[in-house]
Each structure stands twice: as C-alpha cells, then as structure tokens.
Amino acid sequence: MLQKKLNKEITAQFVKLCRKERTTVQGALCAAMMLAVARQLQNRNKANLHLSCRSFVDLRKHLEPEVHRENLGTLASAITTLHNIDINTSFWNLARDVREQLKVGLRKEYLFSIVLMSKKIFEWLMYLSKKPIVTVGVTNIGRVDIFSDYGRFKLEEISFVPAQVFFSGNFNTAVTTFEDTMILNFMFVEPSISKETIETLVKDTIDCIINACNA
Secondary structure: OEEEEEOHHHHHHHHHHHHHOOOOHHHHHHHHHHHHHHHHHHOOOOOOEEEEEEEEEEOHHHOOOOOOOOOOOOOEEEEEEEEEEOOOOOHHHHHHHHHHHHHHHHOOOHHHHHHHOHHHHHHHHHHOOOOOOOOEEEEEEEEOOOOOEEOOEEOOOOOOOOOOOOOOOOEEEEEEEEOOEEEEEEEOOOOOOOHHHHHHHHHHHHHHHHHHHHO
16 A cells, blocks of 8 residues: 655645646546556557546435434445546546546446445456456545544544455555545555556655645
C-alpha cells in the first residue's frame, strides 16, 4: 500500500473546484486515476484507449426506509463506468463523464441485484483473480465525522484498506477525509503490479489533482 495525503488547503480547493466544474469528488478521483493509467499506456503508443472505473456505492440512503449507520451490514454495491480516452481528453470533462454515468447507474435496479448475487459474483471473481477486472477502482467514504480528542490521546488519522484478493491486477484506492485532510490509500498486489509501476501511477494521479487545483 502507498498512502498519500492532500493537505487542508488542497483538499478544500479540490472539493470547491469539483462543485464549480459540475462534477463530484468521486468523478474527479476516477478521472485522475484513469488519466494516470492512460499516460502510461500512451507511452507504449496506444493513443486511443478504452478504460473502465469501478465506483463503490453505499446503498443505505438508496433503500426505503433508509438504513442508518447504527445498523451494521454489508450494504454496498458497485457501478462500472466506461470511457474513451485520447491525448485530448481533459481532466474535468472526464470527471463530468464519470459523474453522469454514475447518475444513470444509481437509477438502475442492478445496483441491488449485485448484492443478491454476491455469492456467485465472488466465485466468478475467484476464478478471474489474476486478471484485471476493471482499469481502476475508487471507494470513497467521504468525510469521517468522529471525535479526535480522547483525553491523553488524539486521533491523528483514520483510513482503511479493503481486501485485494479479487482486484490484484487493478489500480485501486480507498479514500477518507478526516480533519479536512484527504487520505488516499493506493493498494496493489505484487507481482500483478510492480512497486515501481504503482509509484508512477500514484505520482501521476496526485500531480493531476494538484495541477487542476493550481490551474
């Protein structure tokens, strides 16, 4: 795992720009990661690329009645978006494309069917465990609003890393925002992805975000 943080200033600017550009943080994170992958593939003379991104979705607020956080359960699903990328693809246009596809996906019933078919899906993923299923994956739980001061102890950071057994060949990140700082944990499994490759992908992803904020 490689961890990166966006300081408070960059985090605030990033969130503000996402609103201004009519997209979401999720869409922008997906776009940054796909452009990082595209840069690597375009260096191998692959100009026009067809990439995919899997976004994980909290189903609680999409259920009726809404399931509150006090009730434990695996109430998550995923939406895969498909994108054509070339050397002229802009960061914000790609981020908006992700957002629009996610909006459509959230209205479809298969979002819930995935949960009901989870056993069969896991069996299929085990069979394909050594093959990349999608290009990138982003799970972003957003802002974590919990106390940070506990007497003599202070919680400085909170983040997470999902199991990678099914996604060993993908470029994935798990994101939290705590104390106004965005924390990105990039997971990888060797030898499916080398440490050198993941370091380059992560650097290009973070550079893409920071460059967008400083533009």
